[in-house]
Amino acid sequence: MGKRQLFLMSSSAVHGFGYLEHAETDLSSFLKHNSVQKVLFVPYALTDHDGYTERVGSVLRKWGFACNGIHTFADPVAAVRAAEAIYIGGGNTFLLLRTLYERGLVGEIRERVLQHGVPYVGSSAGTNVATRSIQTTNDMPIVQPPSFEALALVPFNINPHYIDPEPNGTHKGETRPERINQFHELNDAPVLGLPEGTVLFVDGDRATMMGPQPTVPGTVYDARLFRKGQESMLYKIGSDLSFLLQQ
């Protein structure tokens, strides 16, 4: 996996920042470092493909990158094969994965990223599908994909939009840690809870926690790692998480 280049964002929207603004410095560097001039955007997690591509593309253009929506190509597989970089946006994870399977893109994207080193950018649902499965998404199962298995660009699961329980909450629905513990009653893979604002950056066999300078005083961007049968652990921005890649 020496070529693998992944920029996995928890979310596009972050409290205290404009849309994608929290990632401007790091994502621009990631793309420039990989000599990317044009990004292939995959808007399948939402239904308004044109609107979604314009929303992301207008930000990328401001930063100096061109952006095309995969839905504008007659042959999406060929579009992936020709892409300088692939960026899968957030929305509904089930809709996204179903569409990737329908269009025959799961194997193709995996091969481009893992074998050819094409840089991959994901946000929220686009980060979920980058992992081994979508089993730790927060989304509603509004459509049924043929499988929950995903791109498997990394051998563990991520929970985007991760949030610790409110200390004095009155809502009795399962907290995020309770949901992830239920996952571990039936599955073995580690789950990295990425709070909004944070990014998992993967460079070959190295993985690093990244995140912005907070604009709201007191904001803490710690990721919480859940492993089956163990206490969860917090990891600060800058932490080396390469051990998660060795499964």
Place this chain on the structure above:
Amino acid sequence: MGKRQLFLMSSSAVHGFGYLEHAETDLSSFLKHNSVQKVLFVPYALTDHDGYTERVGSVLRKWGFACNGIHTFADPVAAVRAAEAIYIGGGNTFLLLRTLYERGLVGEIRERVLQHGVPYVGSSAGTNVATRSIQTTNDMPIVQPPSFEALALVPFNINPHYIDPEPNGTHKGETRPERINQFHELNDAPVLGLPEGTVLFVDGDRATMMGPQPTVPGTVYDARLFRKGQESMLYKIGSDLSFLLQQ
């Protein structure tokens, strides 16, 4: 559907009440009115079947009802066929529905309830599976059921643990209404958002919103109904929702 008797709870735990306590009066009446002395409890939504059955059974016994876990029967289909009442508890909706399919219970429970008038009690995941599909669950897809289609005891969807967005929330994950609106971009069925504490009671072709006297001053138990392409509407306790059964 003249025989249908459903008691569909949003949740077992409610702020300000002990476990199941919020439903004591209404659920006891429902079971007594249907001459139920013994309840068949289905604990498949959690992994600890004995512990879960004891947790619910100890409350039911206090109210004067016997309770057996379906997992203690060698033949669960026969257990359903002989049941005076079926009570499916909450937990993980995906695990629950997968297990119902694995044990061949989906058609059997549907027939007992719709054709033979066996009373059905559901809570949270047990309420999700009572509807046409599990597509509006809040749970994580920790295992994959063969289908998202469920018992279809009612022809619409329910979102248990329904909660309106926090007015000044800083979390950017989709709000509950946003998730339900995404469902309606791709599906037509109405979705009834049942806040914790509330119950949908179905007696044949009549459906009524029920709920407890609040123990915490100021608590409002309004259900929110989402219909495709329409503004959502609030329904107070006591509201007649029979129109939802006419699809």
